[in-house]
Amino acid sequence: xxxxxxxxxxxxxxxxxxxxxxxxxxxxxxxxxxxxxxxxxxxxxxxxxxxxxxxxxxxxxxxxxxxxxxxxxxxxxxxxxxxxxxxxxxxxxxxxxxxxxxxxxxxxxxxxxxxxxxxxxxxxxxxxxxxxxxxxxxxxxxxxxxxxxxxxxxxxxxxxxxxxxxxxxxxxxxxxxxxxxxxxxxxxxxxxxxxxxxxxxxxxxxxxxxxxxxxxxxxxxxxxxxxxxxxxxxxxxxxxxxxxxxxxxxxxxxxxxxxxxxxxxxxxxxxxxxxxxxxxxxxxxxxxxxxxxxxxxxxxxxxxxxxxxxxxxxxxxxxxxxxxxxxxxxxxxxxxxxxxxxxx
Amino acid sequence: xxxxxxxxxxxxxxxxxxxxxxxxxxxxxxxxxxxxxxxxxxxxxxxxxxxxxxxxxxxxxxxxxxxxxxxxxxxxxxxxxxxxxxxxxxxxxxxxxxxxxxxxxxxxxxxxxxxxxxxxxxxxxxxxxxxxxxxxxxxxxxxxxxxxxxxxxxxxxxxxxxxxxxxxxxxxxxxxxxxxxxxxxxxxxxxxxxxxxxxxxxxxxxxxxxxxxxxxxxxxxxxxxxxxxxxxxxxxxxxxxxxxxxxxxxxxxxxxxxxxxxxxxxxxxxxxxxxxxxxxxxxxxxxxxxxxxxxxxxxxxxxxxxxxxxxxxxxxxxxxxxxxxxxxxxxxxxxxxxxx
Numbered sequence: 001x002x003x004x005x006x007x008x009x010x011x012x013x014x015x016x017x018x019x020x021x022x023x024x025x026x027x028x029x030x031x032x033x034x035x036x037x038x039x040x041x042x043x044x045x046x047x048x049x050x051x052x053x054x055x056x057x058x059x060x061x062x063x064x065x066x067x068x069x070x071x072x073x074x075x076x077x078x079x080x081x082x083x084x085x086x087x088x089x090x091x092x093x094x095x096x097x098x099x100x101x102x103x104x105x106x107x108x109x110x111x112x113x114x115x116x117x118x119x120x121x122x123x124x125x126x127x128x129x130x131x132x133x134x135x136x137x138x139x140x141x142x143x144x145x146x147x148x149x150x151x152x153x154x155x156x157x158x159x160x161x162x163x164x165x166x167x168x169x170x171x172x173x174x175x176x177x178x179x180x181x182x183x184x185x186x187x188x189x190x191x192x193x194x195x196x197x198x199x200x201x202x203x204x205x206x207x208x209x210x211x212x213x214x215x216x217x218x219x220x221x222x223x224x225x226x227x228x229x230x231x232x233x234x235x236x237x238x239x240x241x242x243x244x245x246x247x248x249x250x251x252x253x254x255x256x257x258x259x260x261x262x263x264x265x266x267x268x269x270x271x272x273x274x275x276x277x278x279x280x281x282x283x284x285x286x287x288x289x290x291x292x293x294x295x296x297x298x299x300x301x302x303x304x305x306x307x308x309x310x311x312x313x314x315x316x317x318x319x320x321x322x323x324x325x326x327x328x329x330x331x332x333x334x335x336x337x338x339x340x341x342x343x344x
Numbered sequence: 345x346x347x348x349x350x351x352x353x354x355x356x357x358x359x360x361x362x363x364x365x366x367x368x369x370x371x372x373x374x375x376x377x378x379x380x381x382x383x384x385x386x387x388x389x390x391x392x393x394x395x396x397x398x399x400x401x402x403x404x405x406x407x408x409x410x411x412x413x414x415x416x417x418x419x420x421x422x423x424x425x426x427x428x429x430x431x432x433x434x435x436x437x438x439x440x441x442x443x444x445x446x447x448x449x450x451x452x453x454x455x456x457x458x459x460x461x462x463x464x465x466x467x468x469x470x471x472x473x474x475x476x477x478x479x480x481x482x483x484x485x486x487x488x489x490x491x492x493x494x495x496x497x498x499x500x501x502x503x504x505x506x507x508x509x510x511x512x513x514x515x516x517x518x519x520x521x522x523x524x525x526x527x528x529x530x531x532x533x534x535x536x537x538x539x540x541x542x543x544x545x546x547x548x549x550x551x552x553x554x555x556x557x558x559x560x561x562x563x564x565x566x567x568x569x570x571x572x573x574x575x576x577x578x579x580x581x582x583x584x585x586x587x588x589x590x591x592x593x594x595x596x597x598x599x600x601x602x603x604x605x606x607x608x609x610x611x612x613x614x615x616x617x618x619x620x621x622x623x624x625x626x627x628x629x630x631x632x633x634x635x636x637x638x639x640x641x642x643x644x645x646x647x648x649x650x651x652x653x654x655x656x657x658x659x660x661x662x663x664x665x666x667x668x669x670x671x672x673x674x675x676x677x678x679x680x681x682x683x684x
Binding site for chain 2: 168198199205208
């Protein structure tokens, strides 16, 4: 990708959280500070109109990245550049609120992300009011009505409260609210993981329709690889705060390189596997409080050697993506094509 | 498969009701199935389909005001649905084990794992404290907890999610039950841990001949684990059959839609198949077939007459399409259903 053509660029992004005990307790008991390296140096580039997905297991830092991108947390280090504007400069007022308007977020839990005491109309109208996007009351009502129709609800639903809707309908309301400020970039943090599969299909279809119609760019966070395969243009795989591999979707699924990506792909329960034994992987994700040295995946990796235990691998370009793995760099790990059976 | 043996668990015309001020809600309606020894029966459905209630009814843990209003449940030929609380308590744990979704809430945070295991073992088996502890240790080893000798004295919060779920499984196995009712045992876990837990459940079933009723909304988990699967919709079983047949050759329009809506790694399509609309609320279940307003192939008969399970390919499905008389004159699906 030529420099500067990226719509969203994330450069060396880090976010550490201090989870130490209070100062006095530390002083008395002689305990050290404890820092969680939730996001530990991530580089991502997202082109306009594409869907970039981040996958990983719980605790790998993918939701923290989402929150950093929309500015809910300030980064510890690194920068986020949105359409040529460094988000760190946002204290220069004016530019800030315009940028804010252009990016919105959809959260995981449609039960917690809507104010139960507000009518749906007011929930959706809030961004319009906050950014002063409506001329008068009639215009506001029309905008909210159109938004509701866009997500396949009716304008009359604006009179109701969130508790009157099912989970999938509430997620539609969240999407309508996110679209209210006419954004170009949506950060979606596990938007379908609280929903049943048939409802998930409805929401994913809606999100893809909206993307085509409104030329939206998505940063999509999910732990479900099948969903990610379905919706993304490019995919990044995170493990313990680091991006271990990123590649165009087809490349990632057909020719996975990093041993962790392969492990994740091996563990997906797929319907075609009836009777087939999933290869269970030994071990669990280590605590991010005390991550392993070198490549953080080495304790679980079947290919690990001495170098992996001591030296942190760099992300190196390969087949249109990047991989951070010594084994791949040295050519120790063979790269194989994977074949998936179409469901009959 | 063990189809010739008499069933271990028999559920016949089970009906679970919730009396409310506005009338009685029927949450599980006329559900019948059986499980053979050593068999894994998967029960799938969306939230509110009645799958967990069916499981709870079997282990006798329906939350009041919910109650069994009809039908019977037999374990090894003996009725267990009408037993007094104390007698049911003796069966639960001893002959039926239960595993719930959230391993943190099914363990007592104030007692060590060994205390909880020993208590359960001694409740159901005449063993001395030392013998019970030895058994507890064996169980922890069996469910694959590394360093079981040290870990046995730890408290639940010292275990990770996957390890906790193993402890819960050990707890369910304490008295060597014949049947385990597992309600969403892997839903709270990461995929890589999920695979470990499923492999464990399968291994236990094989080695002990324990039957498992696996309640989940995750078709992938069912595909790998279950021998047979029952699909529930609005409180009823709409299709039941061998897992391969149900997945590859679904016979009920709802099952077909459900399978299509699961994203697959094999093919990438522009759109996922979606079932328009949402499952009806319990107080507004339509007449005839409960699925008819969302069904694309419904006919006049579906609006008035409720289908029972009937032979459909290798499975049984509750759909008039499989009746010699068919669905009658085609009726277009309800257009204005609002999606869920």
